[in-house]
Amino acid sequence: MRFSAGWAGGDLEYSPVSPERVAEFQGDTAVDDGHYRHPVRFVRLREDVVVKHVPHFGA
Numbered sequence: 001m002r003f004s005a006g007w008a009g010g011d012l013e014y015s016p017v018s019p020e021r022v023a024e025f026q027g028d029t030a031v032d033d034g035h036y037r038h039p040v041r042f043v044r045l046r047e048d049v050v051v052k053h054v055p056h057f058g059a
Contacts, residue, residue, distance in 0.1 A: 022046040022054055 024044050030037035 019051045019054075022049040022051055 022045070023042060024046050025040045026043050027036045027040035028038055
């Protein structure tokens, strides 16, 4: 699947994946339509959490 991204100057490829690991990230509270307005930062992988116990973003 491909879609256009005006800020990237061309098409971007979309490759859906199945989650297998849980990562912790840090972001601010600026969210528009379910998307963070500013870049987020990777903190660490969470080996103590399984994917099925993580709620969907915005749930």
